[in-house]
Amino acid sequence: MKKHVINAIVENQPGVLAHVAGMFAARGYNIDSLVVGRTEDPDLSRMTIVVKGDDPILEQVRKQLEKLVTTVRVRDFKNVDYVERDLLLIRVHARADKRPEIVALADLFRGRIVDVSRSSVMIELSGTEDKLEAFIDLVRPYGISELARTGLIAMPRGKTSADRDE
Amino acid sequence: MSTSNATFAPAGPTGSEIHWNVLEDEGVAFVFGYPVAAVVPILDQLHLRHRRGRETLVNRMAAVPSYVACRTTPNERNRSMTDNAKNKPSSLAGKNGSEILHHVLKEEAVDTLFGYPGGAVLPIMDELYDSPIQFVLTRHEQGACHMADGYARSTGKVGCCLATSGPGATNLVTGLLTAMMDSIPMVAITGQVPSSLIGNDAFQEADTTGVTRPVTKHNVLVKDVNNLGRVVREAFHIARSGRPGPVLVDIAKDATVNIPDGEPDLNIGLPGYKPRGGRGNERQVKLAAETINAAERPVLYVGGGAILSGASEALRAVAHKGGIPTTTTLLGMGAFDETDPLSLRMLGMHGTAYANYAVQTSDCLISVGARFDDRVTGELGMFAPNATIIHIDIDPSSISKNVTVGIPLVGDAAAILEQMLPHIEEKPRQAWHQQIDEWKQTYPLSWTPGEEGRIKPQQVIETLGKMTDHDAIVATGVGQHQMWAAQFYGWTRPRQMLTSGGLGTMGYGVPSAIGAQFGNPGKLVVDIDGDGSYTMTMVEVITAVRYQQPVKFIVLDNDYLGMVRQWQQLFYDRRYSAVDHPCPDFCTIAKGYGAESIRIEHADEVDDGIQQAIKSDGPFVLHVRVEKEENVFPMVAAGKALDEMIHSELI
Numbered sequence A: 001m002k003k004h005v006i007n008a009i010v011e012n013q014p015g016v017l018a019h020v021a022g023m024f025a026a027r028g029y030n031i032d033s034l035v036v037g038r039t040e041d042p043d044l045s046r047m048t049i050v051v052k053g054d055d056p057i058l059e060q061v062r063k064q065l066e067k068l069v070t071t072v073r074v075r076d077f078k079n080v081d082y083v084e085r086d087l088l089l090i091r092v093h094a095r096a097d098k099r100p101e102i103v104a105l106a107d108l109f110r111g112r113i114v115d116v117s118r119s120s121v122m123i124e125l126s127g128t129e130d131k132l133e134a135f136i137d138l139v140r141p142y143g144i145s146e147l148a149r150t151g152l153i154a155m156p157r158g159k160t161s162a163d164r165d166e
Numbered sequence B: 001m002s003t004s005n006a007t008f009a010p011a012g013p014t015g016s017e018i019h020w021n022v023l024e025d026e027g028v029a030f031v032f033g034y035p036v037a038a039v040v041p042i043l044d045q046l047h048l049r050h051r052r053g054r055e056t057l058v059n060r061m062a063a064v065p066s067y068v069a070c071r072t073t074p075n076e077r078n079r080s081m082t083d084n085a086k087n088k089p090s091s092l093a094g095k096n097g098s099e100i101l102h103h104v105l106k107e108e109a110v111d112t113l114f115g116y117p118g119g120a121v122l123p124i125m126d127e128l129y130d131s132p133i134q135f136v137l138t139r140h141e142q143g144a145c146h147m148a149d150g151y152a153r154s155t156g157k158v159g160c161c162l163a164t165s166g167p168g169a170t171n172l173v174t175g176l177l178t179a180m181m182d183s184i185p186m187v188a189i190t191g192q193v194p195s196s197l198i199g200n201d202a203f204q205e206a207d208t209t210g211v212t213r214p215v216t217k218h219n220v221l222v223k224d225v226n227n228l229g230r231v232v233r234e235a236f237h238i239a240r241s242g243r244p245g246p247v248l249v250d251i252a253k254d255a256t257v258n259i260p261d262g263e264p265d266l267n268i269g270l271p272g273y274k275p276r277g278g279r280g281n282e283r284q285v286k287l288a289a290e291t292i293n294a295a296e297r298p299v300l301y302v303g304g305g306a307i308l309s310g311a312s313e314a315l316r317a318v319a320h321k322g323g324i325p326t327t328t329t330l331l332g333m334g335a336f337d338e339t340d341p342l343s344l345r346m347l348g349m350h351g352t353a354y355a356n357y358a359v360q361t362s363d364c365l366i367s368v369g370a371r372f373d374d375r376v377t378g379e380l381g382m383f384a385p386n387a388t389i390i391h392i393d394i395d396p397s398s399i400s401k402n403v404t405v406g407i408p409l410v411g412d413a414a415a416i417l418e419q420m421l422p423h424i425e426e427k428p429r430q431a432w433h434q435q436i437d438e439w440k441q442t443y444p445l446s447w448t449p450g451e452e453g454r455i456k457p458q459q460v461i462e463t464l465g466k467m468t469d470h471d472a473i474v475a476t477g478v479g480q481h482q483m484w485a486a487q488f489y490g491w492t493r494p495r496q497m498l499t500s501g502g503l504g505t506m507g508y509g510v511p512s513a514i515g516a517q518f519g520n521p522g523k524l525v526v527d528i529d530g531d532g533s534y535t536m537t538m539v540e541v542i543t544a545v546r547y548q549q550p551v552k553f554i555v556l557d558n559d560y561l562g563m564v565r566q567w568q569q570l571f572y573d574r575r576y577s578a579v580d581h582p583c584p585d586f587c588t589i590a591k592g593y594g595a596e597s598i599r600i601e602h603a604d605e606v607d608d609g610i611q612q613a614i615k616s617d618g619p620f621v622l623h624v625r626v627e628k629e630e631n632v633f634p635m636v637a638a639g640k641a642l643d644e645m646i647h648s649e650l651i
Helices: A016-027 A055-067 A099-108 A129-142 A161-165 B015-025 B037-051 B058-063 B082-087 B097-107 B119-128 B141-155 B173-181 B208-215 B225-240 B253-257 B282-294 B304-308 B312-322 B353-361 B413-423 B430-442 B457-467 B480-488 B509-519 B531-546 B562-571 B586-593 B603-615
Strands: A002-011 A031-038 A044-053 A071-076 A082-093 A112-116 A120-127 A144-149 A153-156 B112-115 B134-137 B159-163 B186-192 B218-222 B246-252 B298-302 B326-328 B343-346 B364-368 B388-393 B407-410 B473-476 B525-530 B552-557 B596-600 B620-625
Touching: A002 A016, A002 A055, A002 A153, A016 A031, A016 A044, A016 A055, A016 B208, A044 A055, A044 A153, A055 A071, A082 A129, A099 A112, A099 A120, A099 A129, A120 A129, A129 A144, B015 B037, B097 B119, B097 B225, B097 B253, B112 B141, B112 B509, B119 B159, B119 B186, B119 B253, B134 B531, B141 B159, B141 B173, B141 B186, B141 B509, B141 B531, B173 B186, B173 B208, B173 B246, B186 B208, B186 B225, B186 B253, B208 B218, B208 B246, B218 B225, B225 B246, B225 B253, B246 B253, B282 B364, B282 B388, B282 B407, B282 B413, B298 B312, B298 B353, B304 B312, B304 B413, B312 B413, B326 B353, B343 B353, B343 B480, B353 B430, B388 B413, B457 B480, B457 B525, B457 B552, B457 B603, B473 B480, B473 B509, B480 B525, B480 B562, B509 B525, B509 B531, B509 B552, B525 B531, B531 B552, B531 B586, B552 B586, B552 B603, B586 B596, B586 B620, B596 B603, B603 B620
Parallel strands: B112 B134, B112 B159, B159 B186, B186 B246, B218 B246, B298 B326, B298 B364, B326 B343, B364 B388, B388 B407, B473 B525, B525 B552, B552 B620, B596 B620
Antiparallel strands: A002 A044, A002 A071, A031 A044, A082 A120, A082 A144, A082 A153, A112 A120
C-alpha cells in the first residue's frame, strides 16, 4: 500500500468538510491525514489529503472527490514533483543535565526551541514526514510528554524551463 | 400555425399561442374554467398542442365536467430556465423567502409537488395555498418521495417533493437513496427549525443535511434568505445535469419569511460543478468502433443510463447496423425493444440463460450506461473473461470501478452512440447469431402451469403484457414479483418500467405508480406488487383514490416474503425463518380506501380479473392468490460466475 498525496481545492463553505470526510467514510477509504486551510482566494480552501492504497484506489478517490459538487479542482501528486511539509510541536522531558543534548538535536534538524520549563523543552520542527519521524525516534529515549502535528500540506514545484519544453 | 379560416396569415404567433406559451413558461399546471365562444381560439390551440404530442389532461377534463382542466407540459429535461429568467424583468424585490421559492419552482416548470406539511414549512404551505402548482398530499413522506421518483422516471422531468423538519425529513431518506442509486433527477425541499434554534435540539429538529448527505447527489442548508432562490435553482440544475440524482434543500423557517436585501441573486454559481455530457473523445470512439468491427461475438449491455440519456434510437441503430445482440439490466428494461430479434432480454442473477451465456462467451462487451453491479456480473473475477470491455458512461467514477475497462468513453450515451454509428461496419456475424439462437431454443424463459388450477405469478404478468399490448407503464415492488415482471412482461419502450434496481426498496411500487400516473394522465399505469412490498406502502392507495389517479394495483400474494424464502429453500435447507407473511383481506382494505377491488384464486380467472382492472375507470386493486412456493429461475447464486446458472427446480 503506497502513500498518496492529493490536493483538493474546495469551496470555502460550511458543510464542505463534512461532504469530503463523509465520502471517504462511506466508501471505506482510509485517510492518513487531512489538512484544510485557506488559500489566496477567500472563497476557496485547500485540502491536502494523504491516503494509503494501491493505484486503482487512488484513481477512485480522485474521481469521487471530483464528483462532489463543492470540489473545484483535484490534483493527485502521483507523477508530480512536489514539496511536502508537516509541522511538529513536541514537548520532551529535559532536566537541566540533558537539555544541551536535546537542544543540539533540535539544531541538527533545524528545529526551534519555543518553550522551556524546569523539566521540559518544547520544540517546533517542520519538514517532510520522514524527517519528523526520524526526529521523534531520536528524542523518544528522553521521554515525550506531548506531541502535536499538523498533518501534511503539499504543493507542486514550479515548472522548470526543461519541463516546459516537454 | 393554424389559420384555417383566416384570410391572411399573421406574421407572428397568435394571441392564443402567446397565451399558452406564457402559461407554459410560468409552469402553470392547471387552468380551471368554462368554455364559451370567446375562448374557443385558446381551446383550439390547446387541442392543437395536444395533437402535436404535448400532453393535456383529457382524462382529467372528463373527470371535472363543466370545467376545462388543462395541463401544459414544459420542455423536457435539461431545460435550463436561465433564458426564461433573463428575459423577464425581475419582480422579486420585497418578496419573502416563500414567495421566492414559489417563483423558482414555477420557473423550473414544477407542476406537481408531492409532500406532507408541518410546522417548519407553514410559510411555504401558505404560499402554495393558491398556487398553480398542484400539491399532492400523501399519507407518508416516503410515499411523497417515491411519487416524485415515479413521476421523474416516467416523464424524464425533475420530480419534486416537500417535507417538514425532523421526522418529515428523515422519512424521505429511503426515497432519496432509492433515487440516488438509480440516478433519478429529484429535488427535495425540507423545512428546518429557525436558524436561531439550529443545534439546540429544538422540537422537530434533525440535522437533515447531515442525515441525507450520503443519500443525495448534493444537499444544502439555507439559513440566509439572500441565498434561497439561487440555491434552489442550483438544486434543479444539479439534479438534472450530468449523472442525474436527488438534491435536497433544507430551509430554515426564518429564511422562508425573511425578505432579502434588495433584488435576490438567482444566478447559478457552482464553480466546482462541471457535469460531463455531450460527445465522447473522437479518437476513443473510433477505436471503440474498430474494436467492435473486429469482434466476432460482440454484445451490447445496456443499463439505466441509456434511458436517462434517451439513447434508445441510437442504440437500436448501432445494434442493427452491427448485428449486435443486446441485453439490458433491470434498470435498462425497455431501452431496447424485447420483441426485436437481437434482444437477449435481461442479464444477471435472474437474467435469461442466453443473455448470460452470450456475455460470458463474448469477445467484446459494450456497456452503455450500466455500472457492472454485482447482481449483473455475478462473481467479478469470472465475468466476461474473454471480452474487451468498452464502457460508455457519463460518470467518470463509474469507469473501472468494478471491472477494468479496455476502452472508456465518457459522455452522454445517446451522443456517443450517434457518434459511433457511422464507424460501425455492417456485419452478418452468422455463427454468433446461430449460437445465440441455439441457446434461445434450449433455454427459453418458461414456467409451468400451476397444479389444481392454482395461479402462477408468471401467468399473471405474461397475460398483463399481452392485454396491455406491452405498452403500459409498470411499477414494481422488490422481490420475486419484480424479477418475474422483468422477465415476462415484454418491454418495448423506455421509461416504461419503474423499479428500484440499485437500492431494492420494497414498497416502491404503489407510490411510484401513482407519481407516474400524475405525470402521464390518460396512460395506463400498473403496479405489479408482491404482498410484502404492497403492505409497506398500500396506505397511498387512498392518495390515488382522492386525486382520482386510476392506477391498477396487482398484488401477487403468496403469503410469503418470497425471495427470501427462495434463498432459504435453496441455500438454508428450507429453514423458513420469518418469511411467513399472512396477509390481510386486501380487497376489504382497498374498498375501505374507496378503490375497486376483487380477488382471484384460479388460473381461469386471470384473464377476466386483469380485464376488469384495466377496464375500470378508477384505482383498482386486483388481489391475486398465487402458488405459494414458486421460485424465480434461472438463478445465479451469489459468488458464482454468470454462466453457472440454476436453470429450474432440481427436483
